[in-house]
Amino acid sequence: MHYLRRPGWAIPEHEATPEAVFMDRRRFLKGALGVLAGGIAGGIPLAGAAEKTAEEPADRTLNLYPAKRNPKFTLDRPLTQESVAATFNNFYEFGGTKTIHFLAQRLKTRPWQVRVGGLVRKPKVYDIDDLIRAMPLEERLYRFRCVEAWAMAVPWTGFSLSALIKAVEPTSEARFVKMTTFLDRTVAFGQLQFWHPWPYVEALTLDEATNELAILVTGVYGKPLPKQHGAPLRLITPWKYGFKSIKSIVAIEFVKERPKTFWETVGPSEYGFWANVNPTFPHPRWSQATERLIDTNEVRPTQIFNGYGEWVAKLYPDLTSRTYFT
Ligand SMILES: Nc1nc2c(c(=O)[nH]1)N[C@H]1C(S)=C(S)[C@@H](COP(=O)(O)O)O[C@H]1N2
Ligand SMILES: [Mo]
Numbered sequence: 001m002h003y004l005r006r007p008g009w010a011i012p013e014h015e016a017t018p019e020a021v022f023m024d025r026r027r028f029l030k031g032a033l034g035v036l037a038g039g040i041a042g043g044i045p046l047a048g049a050a051e052k053t054a055e056e057p058a059d060r061t062l063n064l065y066p067a068k069r070n071p072k073f074t075l076d077r078p079l080t081q082e083s084v085a086a087t088f089n090n091f092y093e094f095g096g097t098k099t100i101h102f103l104a105q106r107l108k109t110r111p112w113q114v115r116v117g118g119l120v121r122k123p124k125v126y127d128i129d130d131l132i133r134a135m136p137l138e139e140r141l142y143r144f145r146c147v148e149a150w151a152m153a154v155p156w157t158g159f160s161l162s163a164l165i166k167a168v169e170p171t172s173e174a175r176f177v178k179m180t181t182f183l184d185r186t187v188a189f190g191q192l193q194f195w196h197p198w199p200y201v202e203a204l205t206l207d208e209a210t211n212e213l214a215i216l217v218t219g220v221y222g223k224p225l226p227k228q229h230g231a232p233l234r235l236i237t238p239w240k241y242g243f244k245s246i247k248s249i250v251a252i253e254f255v256k257e258r259p260k261t262f263w264e265t266v267g268p269s270e271y272g273f274w275a276n277v278n279p280t281f282p283h284p285r286w287s288q289a290t291e292r293l294i295d296t297n298e299v300r301p302t303q304i305f306n307g308y309g310e311w312v313a314k315l316y317p318d319l320t321s322r323t324y325f326t
Contacts, residue, residue: 057110059224059232060129066222067137067157075141076307077293077300080152082221084295089228090146091247093181093188093200101228106187107248109232116164118253119174124167128232132218134167135159139222140215145277145306147241147270151291156236157219162210164252170206174254177209178202179235182250196266202235202246203259203273205315213238213311216249239308241275272326276316277306281325 087101094100114131117123136159145151165177181200185191191198208214217236218225225231230247237244243263263271270284279289279302290299304319305312316324 056108059110061132061218061224064132064137065157065219065224067139067219069139069141069155073140073142075143075153077143077153077298078296079141080154080293081295085152085154085220086226086228088150088294090242091190091228091230092196093190093198093248094228095190101226103189104226104228107182107184107227107231108187109227109248112232112250114233114249115251116168116253117251118178118255119171120254121169121171122167131164131233132159135163135216137218139219142236142238143306143308144236144238144242144245145291145302147243147275147283147288149283149286149288149291149302150294151300152294155221156215156217157222157225158215158217158236160212161214161216161235162212164216165206165210168254170254173256175206176255176258177204177206178251178253178255178259179246179249180251180253181246181248197262200246200262201259202244202261203255204237204244206254207315208237208312211312211315213308239276239305239312241271241277243271244275269326272323274316274324274326276312276324277302278304278325280304281322 088098089100089104090098091100091104094103094106110128112128114126114128115123116126137157138159139155139157141153141155143151143153161177179202182188183191183199190196204214215236217230217234218232220226220229225234227248230245230249233249234247235245235249258273261271261273264273277288282288288302291302292299313319318324
């Protein structure tokens with residue numbers, strides 16, 4: 001999902017052109033200038049950003065890691081090297097390349113609130129640490145598959161999304177769960193790209209959201225989640241392409257109508273709502289038959305539902321329908 005000039009255009013990582021890199025640098029400069037201008041207008045010295053980070057309150061969940069591993073979820077491949085997973089990321093808020101881990105450190109993840117509302121009986125604004133402490137944390141080894149045909153295997157720490165859903169009691173009208181990422185252009189320079197539909201939004205049907213596999217993730221490799229992985233709270237739906245796994249969530253809303261998601265707005269024929277992994281339905285511009293492991297470069301055949309059909313195939317009665325797999 002790299003961009004050329006026009007919105008809605010994306011190319012896989014292995015086809016990235018020098019132009020894409022150039023555009024990225026330009027965006028970065030634009031972002032830096034924006035922050036500079038903001039700093040001057042506000043009379044804030046440029047060191048302000050660094051001072052802000054230093055003020056970040058303590059994370060009150062540190063003693064919860066490492067969480068107990070759930071033995072039910074096993075892998076068919078080695079875990080991805082932690083250092084590779086932490087330095088090869090997609091987080092467009094911080095830029096369109098894979099190396100945004102240093103820029104993501106600008107995000108302040110404490111204090112942090114998550115607003116849970118919409119069609120529920122018990123809406124609530126959670127402080128992130130209260131939420132994490134109230135939920136049953138566990139570790140799960142999951143495969144992860146990006147629509148760009150790279151893959152990894154990671155020990156996530158988190159809790160089942162259904163535990164939170166139960167706590168807020170959706171009404172019978174609720175059919176979709178909509179999730180939204182933070183919006184702060186002074187921190188995330190990528191959000192200065194006015195042609196993108198910020199903030200990042202994702203959604204699941206209520207059936208998908210209450211499936212056992214869907215988890216809200218707060219940590220990885222036995223530690224709290226690094227910012228580039230979407231701290232302090234991100235979704236993981238391992239049977240779907242990675243773009244569904246929305247990062248740094250600030251709102252979870254129960255709605256009646258299917259929400260329009262960020263990538264669906266950018267390119268509906270390339271990054272659709274369902275986005276279930278399937279080797280037999282190619283992306284319009286590349287094959288999905290195989291995937292490349294990001295640390296070893298090993299190429300493996302892609303599995304339908306990323307190998308999680310046992311849990312989720314029942315949610316999609318028509319397996320021949322391309323709709324479910326774009
Ligand atoms: N808010 C937000 N969430 C996001 C993205 C993003 O750009 N912004 N990228 C998605 C994509 S395309 C992928 S593959 C995964 C990458 O997760 P990782 O960097 O932790 O491996 O995050 C997903 N969640
Ligand atoms: Mo992705």
